[in-house]
Amino acid sequence: MKRSGLTVAVAGATGAVGEEMLSILEERRFPCDEVRCLASERSRGKRLEFRGEQLTVDVLGEDSFDGVDVALFSAGGARSLRFAPAAVRSGAVVVDNSSAFRMDPDTPLVVPEVNPHAIARHRGIIANPNCSTIQMVVVLKPLHDVARILRIVVSTYQSVSGTGKRAMDELARQTTSLLNFQEIERKVYPHRIAFNCLPHIDEFLENGYTKEEMKMVNETRKIMEDDSIAITATTVRVPVFHSHSESVNIETERPLTAKQAREILAEAPGVAVVDNPAASEYPLAIHAAGRDEVFVGRIREDFSVAHGLNMWIVADNLRKGAALNAIQIAEMLLDQ
């Protein structure tokens, strides 16, 4: 792909991830001359700021992609299924943030720090993984390379921004209502999210797991290119605006001390180790918000198995968990 004068389309530009994409394209000086903001009919004519200019939102359609080099999709699975092929036909490479193509064997599912080589085999679409999966594999891959992970047990503490802007409004409004002793309204989540934890993210499947939980299982194996890793997940929404936190337990084939893990992760791309409990230093959702790194701490040996570690992994789900990872993929396309 050419390395300057690109045309980039952002499908779903008015959403929480779409806006983050615009801001990261600007921040990282992505070499584009034109950015096309696309969204649903509802957002037609809306204006979004980019490099100090006001861009007008167009309606996403099959004819939106003439002359587009890179199309970043974050408009939901149904729209990706419908419009991503049109973008490819127009000659664009699509980086898709929905779950539509992630498990398609012909579509690479990429975290640049973990499996950058997978990008080369794309046929027009590259899938961006689920937010809670991305931050986990960025930390676990370097440990897997050294000690071989046999099993992962993960429980998540996921922020409402992962659901989108309406969910952020819902948390703010419900919280305000409760503090003012007023009735709360529920529109986005099936239960109150303010001052509560919901063990329910995405839809439930026949096997009792949610789609979000199975994404963590299946996507992790695909990205780490190792179907032998046993994984089980419990995904939980918590009353936090930004950043997902994860309690991750791993069992490894070879011994790995907490100290060794810290040393490996200190050198790992995209990872920041924050692990000084004596000074109350460990990763926190409020510290990760707006940051690019995946933070890891509370690294300690798990004495309940022969070779085990516990750790606490936190990242900004809209950035590394979505928009940043997609743009890092686009950046790697430039190098090819």
Place this chain on the structure above:
Amino acid sequence: MKRSGLTVAVAGATGAVGEEMLSILEERRFPCDEVRCLASERSRGKRLEFRGEQLTVDVLGEDSFDGVDVALFSAGGARSLRFAPAAVRSGAVVVDNSSAFRMDPDTPLVVPEVNPHAIARHRGIIANPNCSTIQMVVVLKPLHDVARILRIVVSTYQSVSGTGKRAMDELARQTTSLLNFQEIERKVYPHRIAFNCLPHIDEFLENGYTKEEMKMVNETRKIMEDDSIAITATTVRVPVFHSHSESVNIETERPLTAKQAREILAEAPGVAVVDNPAASEYPLAIHAAGRDEVFVGRIREDFSVAHGLNMWIVADNLRKGAALNAIQIAEMLLDQ
């Protein structure tokens, strides 16, 4: 012990657990004629309501226990260590909610649904377990009896009421400040708790775990009377006022389906199964608040091990996790 006309002392009566103890003594018509409210100098003369009357708070001292039959302690470990022996010398039986005596081999550590027989061997003090441990063992013991639990991996989502009233104030004040775009104050927790998750409950130990995490390991083994159970825990404070939630993964020796586990737990004392994901029904902190039962749901087979289950366990930490469990122990003393 006699079954009526008892004198009960509540040490730490003005705290979050102490007040809950008073309300549960009243609610369950505990057969006491007199309740003595004891607290630190700071609370001297404060009034607390009990059965429609105003009780005046006295200062907790070695001479507070003349004529007391049952002393319920929830005034912190240091005060338990200092004053519980005095209460025993005065002829009272102490039910102690602090961690001071829990791991003492001569002190029974009791959850009435799990190991009621242990009460009989008390020498004046019976320890009430840690809140996050109680709710877990109430659910796991019936499963252990059938399938033998080999290993537990637990991550908690603990409410601020477990820290006490000042922490509840802190969450409310910080939340209000943030929603009004004002600076927040930190007094109780080392970091902001509003819209954040803190992987830090109680002090850190040399091995990288917190005391709270090691309580879950050690107390579970003592209460379930099985040191062969391997346990690892990550305990996390979340911005929730009432009830602790827990993501619990177990590995069992014998196979146990989710359906079998649900059937066993439907019959288990003190447990309520809420497990209908299709209707978005699962245990929730806001539903458990003020309730006596331990709620369990999201029960599903863990395909990452030969015989494994995941589940979500929620209970009111001030009630079953503290005050209710202590008073249930006191009730069992009456039967002896």
